[in-house]
Amino acid sequence: MIFSTKKRSNKMNTVKSIFISLCLLGLSENSYAQNSGFIGKKNILSVDGRFFVPVFHNFGKNESKKYKANGEAFEPARNLLNSGINITVGRTLTNGMAFLIQGNYSRYKMYAPNYVYHKDINDYPNSFQINKSTFFQGQSMGIMPIIEFAGTGGILPIGISHQIGIGFYKNTMRNTNYLILAQSTSYSSSQTLDLFTTEDITNLDYLTIKSYSFMYKFNLRIPITRSLLLNVGMRYNINRTKPVPYQYDSATIDNHLIPQFNFRDMVAAAHLNNLVSLETGISFVF
């Protein structure tokens, strides 16, 4: 430059900064009231993977139950990640609100109960304290109606959103064969340690627990094409399993190695463990 003047000068503002100041005139309009969808598309079909990191019950507890079977031997294992899948369909009601129906399926590891029960030859219910066990595998399947609200600047179905839903689930055992090392607690028995697999004794298919879940999800959908969105979100669940009578008389136990009430506790513990999940997937908008 030829000269730097210390006197009055007209600052050369960039057009961009000028524009921004112009836009601060408060000319924004509320778009939540209308329903323009994503470029006019208001229906959504999503498929999301759910990933639970069971952080809460993973520290120092149930150490004797963190194994997997290697033939008839126990091999140490970790409960680091559980997963599931959601399939969701929905429609935006306004730019700020949508209604969704979601089908969930998830699998999770459970810790074996402290005791299992089995009738002896006299048809007397006997309890066995589990000394060592592989992880049990649970699964739940259910349906959840969801109301979704757009977050800051979101125009549903894209952008930041907040989802609230109440779901109804059926929880069952995914596998029926688990390796257990147990010790009878009956005074009448021989007090010996016994290694057995559950299938040798009974089929665990009878275990079914209903539960319901209140869900909040913080979600972000990023458009990657004009029809596909990438989803990522954090989901927080509070679950409640349906109460089961706490009884283990002969009639209840019968051939049930694990009574329903124990299974309920296992499921409830697993649910609590899987309180938070990271979800990601894709959505098709139409």
Added chain:
Amino acid sequence: MIKLLPLLSCLFIMFSSVVWSQQDFNNFKPLVSKGDIPEDFFVRTSSKVEQDMKNQKEDLTQKEQKIFLEGVHYGIDEILQSGLVIYGDDISNYVTKVANKLLEKEPKLRNELRFYTIKSNVTNAFSTDQGIIVVTTGLISQITSEAHLAYILAHEITHYTEKHVVEGFEYRTRNKGVNSQIEQLSIYSKEKEFEADSLGIKLFNNAGYSRNYLTSTFDVLMYSYLPIDELKFPKDYYNNNLCFVPKFIFADKDYEIKVEEDYDDSRSSHPNVRRRKDKATSIAVTYKNWGEVSNHFGDKEFNYTRALARFERIRTDIINYQYANALYTIFILEKEYPNSLYLHRMKAQCWYGLSIVKHANRINRSVMTNKEMEGEGAAMHAFIKNLKEPQLASLAARIVEDCRLAFPEDAELKELGKRTNYALFESDNFVLSKYKKIDFTTAMEKVIDADTLRVDAEVADPLETKKLSKYDRIRIKTTGEITSASIDSSDFHYYIIPDLIENDDFLKLYGEYQDNIEREEKLEREYIAMSRSERKKHIENKQSERITGLEEFVLVDPAVISYKNGKIDLPGSEAMEEKFIDGFEFVTDQLDIRMTTIGKGNLDKTGTVGFNNKSFFTSMLIQMSIADDLDVFPVDYSQIDKIKDEFGTNKLVFSVVEHSYRPQISPSALYFILFPPGFLAYLPVPFIKGNETELNLIVIDLDKGKVITGANYYFQEPLNQFSIEARLYDIFHQKKK
């Protein structure tokens, strides 16, 4: 001879076209770019960087070179696209001619350089590493000879040949941690300025210019903050047969010029004028064979070019609301060009502008502070400052009406007249009935008559004292039109629009103003009576009222600013800008809205016409942004009116997107010390919502000259074409309904 006739006639036609292409100052039009658009203006900046990366610069690493090239290319391109730079115009052509003279013996160097003009009232010039040299209209308006320009160009050319820009970058890069960096940089920068001054003298001397103009160039620069001339602003300037402005409103003193040559330059990038003059003088004596030329291309061409810059100066001042400066320049120029339509238009724009800034209590934007007052031009500032709002609004109405009467067919002046009169109605304490149907001088004469009448009535038969009819006397006595005693001269404004207050159009406009007031008061009463839900509904209805019906528009230079690691990601922003335009095209296509785009992206197709249109619109945007909520009158009203007809729409859309990614972990997360696993559950959230994207869009109605609607979206998604499209669809879906 016969054979020569066709050649001669061709030459005549060529000569005529040269003459015709020159501006007629009585019908001056703002300077625009001409000819083919140079590559500097339309090639993608990233391509320029890529191209220059192929030639490795000495002393810079690959990474440093990239940073340097991005800095210089994106920096200059932003200036070139600012709407202020022009090429191929008469000023740029003149500058190029002078540069050609300087570089007559260096054709290779000449071919590396391009010369453009920037519309700015700062007196300056700069050169870039790419070989672009830009001079301001402010500089051209202040110089008194071609030689001044030549020396300044020689200085800038030296900056280019000595690679001062890249050296400066290298110096700053290598001395990042140095203590007292500003002082060090200042010393370094001053050395380079001395070098440019010294080596520039060689070019200046070779071109045969007179040595006398060397040091006086520094005077031009030193006094450049003052107006283009120092002429006494007379106290009867506004007086005419209808207008009288009392002298006490004018400045009661002279304002001395305070600037010194030997100011403290320890933190300045340039040495002070005294040191530069001394250095230049000492070097000049070492050269022999000094020429005697001040203007190689003649006084006429120089004066013509300078006049262009001076006319442009007014326009730039008006865009920046420097009305007092603009009026003083008009005062100087109208002596030479009293019949200039342009000067009348600009004068009317200034007074309309003053009227509205005064009403909005923002007059300080348009006048100097007392501390800044220097030179004769300060008298104009003092005069405007002394005017009270009713006085100013009335005087504005008078002056604009005079301008309109001088050019009764001019649509711009008609519109200005209407707006200035409306501004008068809106001014503080405006009461139409207070305005008199006679001018001040006549009123004073009548006062004298009436006084005589009163005195006579006391001593003799009034009907015999004067040669007035019986009915005249009765009217004077009963209506009190002119009472006894004198007229307070501070009420002069009530006497300066006697013609207007009897004008049908003026009275009709006043009727419309009163209707508007009544309507607004009624709406206000209705709004106050509404319940909360009714008010909400009412506001929604009002919004949808003002945004519907957008069937076609011109999109002007949409911009994207994307930040990466706290700095603007220039290549990323440029790439995204193209997608932004694609988004506009897709959405408007979907919604069957007709859109024309004017922007850097398609300048290779729209060429100079597109570039000029963009510049006019950008100037309007700058003017509006400085105005905030004031009712702007576009400085290029007549030009914009023509462009509007060409595009077949009066709607203009400007839009900007800003994006950054800044995940912020809330301080409340500290509570997770009590429950560490909770932190893991919270941790992904700030990263998911770490994107901050803001899309701003305004729609300007060119007929009304104001922003009629806008949209602002703040959203937390990564920046991509489709998220922008979604918002654009939402905006235009609403606005088309």
